[in-house]
Amino acid sequence: MQERNQLIVLFQKYQQGLVNEEEKTMIARWLIQLELMGEQLTPIELQAKATLSRSELKNLFFPTEIPKVKVVRFPVWLKSIAASLFIAVAFGTIYYANHHEKELPLLNTFQQTVTQIGEMKVITLPDGSKITLNNQSRLKYPARFSEKTREVHLTGEAFFEVVHDSKKPFKVFTDKLNIQVLGTSFNVTAYPEDEQISVAVATGKVGVMDKSNKQTAAQLLLPGDRLSYHRLNQKFSNSKLAISDINSWDVGKLVFKNETLEQITKQLQRYYSVKFVFKNDSLLKRQISLRTNNQQLATLMKALSLSGNFRYKIEGDQITLW
Structure with missing residues (x-):
């Protein structure tokens, strides 16, 4: 009740143009806090609110220049609201962190x-x-x-x-x-x-x-x-x-189109777990085109040798070409 009386006095001073900037700021903040709490504004408070222009309110809360620091003592009921807002923000932060801590590892894993x-x-x-x-x-x-x-x-x-x-x-x-x-x-x-x-x-x-x-x-x-x-x-x-x-x-076929024998043998090494040895380095760049089913290595090597005009010998997991 005491805060209400102080507020009414300030409103009357505001109407007379006698309030300073600090008191004007306090009026604007109190009006907003009263609305947040759902309290019914008195006729004099509504009149003061109507008198305060949007530009004044914006400048009070979003100044274009950094204002000088002023110590403003707020009533007890305002401190309670601030404490409640702080608790709400804290719980919101905790919820967000707990909700997303399960998601972030999945994105990073x-x-x-x-x-x-x-x-x-x-x-x-x-x-x-x-x-x-x-x-x-x-x-x-x-x-x-x-x-x-x-x-x-x-x-x-x-x-x-x-x-x-x-x-x-x-x-x-x-x-x-x-x-x-x-x-x-x-x-x-x-x-x-x-x-x-x-x-x-x-x-x-x-x-x-x-x-x-x-x-x-x-x-x-x-x-x-x-x-x-x-x-x-x-x-x-x-x-x-x-x-x-x-x-x-993917469907069990090998298709080589103008690929060098060096490229082809590297693919075959990965398919058949064998090692190729070239006695004649000129064979490395010999180009071959061949379409064949993924079949036994001996059959495939015979087809390759006919297409590429080279000779070969299979000894265990090593194939020698010349």
Whole structure:
């Protein structure tokens, strides 16, 4: 009641233009606090509220310049409200922290799937996208994707079937290339020991960027396009593939199109766990095109030797070429 009487006196002084800035600030704050508590304002209080313009209230609480620090002694009932607001904010902060501490570890936790020689695995990601991982490959991905993007890291080869989401792009990171899609299917071959990294598109559109050279423009690939990145000269080359050949390895077929014997033998080493030895280095760059079912190594080597015009000998897990 005493605070009310003090407030009425201040309102009367305000109407007469006798209040200073400190008292004007106190009037504005009290009016707001009374409304927050749901109290009915008296006619004189309503008149004072109407007299205070919006610009005055804004300047009181959001000054354009940093005001000088003033010590204002508030009534006891205002201190109680402040304490209640502090408790409410504290509980809100605790709730937010407890609610999100279960989510943050999932975003920061990565899972990893690895395949061995001659082994393939199918992975279903949190968004429903499916990835078929070829042999001797590794895929690293989060337990749950963030709200803005879907990111995975690949070493080796994989065929991606990505669920479309225009608001959350899907990104594949290799050691040299960044690949981004919204929803499509494509194949990525990125073995560290290979001279080339390749990206081939089965459906949709795929964007590819050289992560080591920001000056290089991103390339947009369409179905049937294959982009190869050459590690030595850091250049790109483009070619065309039949859609059915893009993930032929996934269905038990091997398709080589103008690939060097060196590239082919590296793939066969991963499939059959054998070692190739070249007695004639000129054979390394010999190009071969061959389509065959994934069959016994002896049969495959016979077909390769006829296509590439070379001789070979199989001794245990070593194959010598000349």
